[in-house]
Amino acid sequence: MAVTTEATQRDQVIEMITGAWKTKVIGEAVRLGLVEHLAKGDEDASTLAAAAGASADGVMRLLRALAVLGLVSHEGADRFSLTAMGGCLRKDAPDSLYGMSGHWNERMWNSFAGIGESVVTGAASAPSGPDHFVQQQADPESADVFNRAMAEGSLRVGRALANACDFSDADTVRDVGGGYGALLVGLLEANPHLRGEIFDLPTLSDVALAWQDGQGVRDRIAYLGGSFFESVPPGADVILLKFILHDWNDEHCRTILNNCRDAIGAGRILIIERIVPERVGPGDEDVIRGDLIMLSVGGKERTEAEYHALLGEAGLEITGITPIDERYSAIEARPRAV
Ligand SMILES: C[S@@+](CC[C@H](N)C(=O)[O-])C[C@H]1O[C@@H](n2cnc3c(N)ncnc32)[C@H](O)[C@@H]1O
Numbered sequence: 001m002a003v004t005t006e007a008t009q010r011d012q013v014i015e016m017i018t019g020a021w022k023t024k025v026i027g028e029a030v031r032l033g034l035v036e037h038l039a040k041g042d043e044d045a046s047t048l049a050a051a052a053g054a055s056a057d058g059v060m061r062l063l064r065a066l067a068v069l070g071l072v073s074h075e076g077a078d079r080f081s082l083t084a085m086g087g088c089l090r091k092d093a094p095d096s097l098y099g100m101s102g103h104w105n106e107r108m109w110n111s112f113a114g115i116g117e118s119v120v121t122g123a124a125s126a127p128s129g130p131d132h133f134v135q136q137q138a139d140p141e142s143a144d145v146f147n148r149a150m151a152e153g154s155l156r157v158g159r160a161l162a163n164a165c166d167f168s169d170a171d172t173v174r175d176v177g178g179g180y181g182a183l184l185v186g187l188l189e190a191n192p193h194l195r196g197e198i199f200d201l202p203t204l205s206d207v208a209l210a211w212q213d214g215q216g217v218r219d220r221i222a223y224l225g226g227s228f229f230e231s232v233p234p235g236a237d238v239i240l241l242k243f244i245l246h247d248w249n250d251e252h253c254r255t256i257l258n259n260c261r262d263a264i265g266a267g268r269i270l271i272i273e274r275i276v277p278e279r280v281g282p283g284d285e286d287v288i289r290g291d292l293i294m295l296s297v298g299g300k301e302r303t304e305a306e307y308h309a310l311l312g313e314a315g316l317e318i319t320g321i322t323p324i325d326e327r328y329s330a331i332e333a334r335p336r337a338v
Pocket residue numbers: 130133134137150151154176177178179180182183199200201226227228229241242243244247
């Protein structure tokens with residue numbers, strides 16, 4: 001009798017139920033440094049285990065799991081090599097996913113652990129709030145994983161934003177809550193006349209600029225330390241807010257937006273977020289997954305109607321919405337004429 005390999009609907013559900021194992025396999029392999037060691041050449045499990053300070057048996061089994069996922073190739077016996085796909089997990093790979101793997105292995109993993117509680121209460125279940133963000137960003141190791149994860153995504157989004165929106169009328173673009181300022185890199189590459197400013201917590205200043213040293217536009221980037229809950233300094237033609245509003249409830253968002261409105265004068269604010277469609281379908285995984293993560297920390301992804309209402313409450317009006325790639329939109333807002 002022929003054995004069918006076609007995935008049945010039941011198989012697909014099994015894949016969904018068990019999918020979390022992949023997050024941990026990848027995250028732990030990266031955390032233990034196995035990917036970086038493999039990138040130096042084929043190695044056997046016991047050498048890798050010794051380098052990682054881990055058990056040879058445990059590492060052998062973890063490497064086999066990576067082979068199942070196609071991230072390493074099992075060369076026979078206990079020897080493995082990194083595949084091209086696995087190479088994306090190297091810290092210095094051109095389109096690296098190193099930070100994202102660590103982010104999902106720890107912070108996202110812990111956030112999802114409390115999602116049931118958040119669904120029941122409607123409130124954050126993971127540690128959150130303005131002071132918590134400050135604390136997290138002051139811990140160099142976990143902050144670096146988080147900020148790299150953000151930067152890895154924002155590099156691409158910045159390049160797409162440069163294609164989608166015109167910055168010819170601007171001199172200075174300020175990335176508010178910009179982290180390492182990765183969004184600015186693509187914008188400045190495509191617009192040689194532009195200067196970029198990262199506005200974020202003072203603790204990130206040195207690490208953000210060190211990350212920028214590895215990019216090509218460092219001489220046009222400055223760092224301003226402060227809190228967007230206190231004030232945003234004036235002087236920029238464009239304020240960028242990427243992945244900021246989704247972190248916060250409406251009340252916190254109004255404070256941030258009020259401060260941006262006071263700072264922007266005759267310029268414009270570009271809010272880069274994924275917009276929740278009025279009717280959700282299977283293609284909307286990215287934004288809906290993001291929304292559940294935000295539920296666990298007290299934020300939310302919003303519909304277009306919710307953005308209109310939120311911005312209106314802060315004395316702003318939406319003057320355009322531009323899709324910048326298959327996921328992200330740039331919501332342009334300006335102070336409402338009185
Ligand atoms: C989700 S990350 C987004 C980073 C960046 N915009 C991106 O998308 O790549 C949120 C950012 O807000 C910053 N942040 C949090 N609280 C802040 C505050 N009170 N003032 C300024 N920045 C803050 C964090 O340090 C972090 O860089």
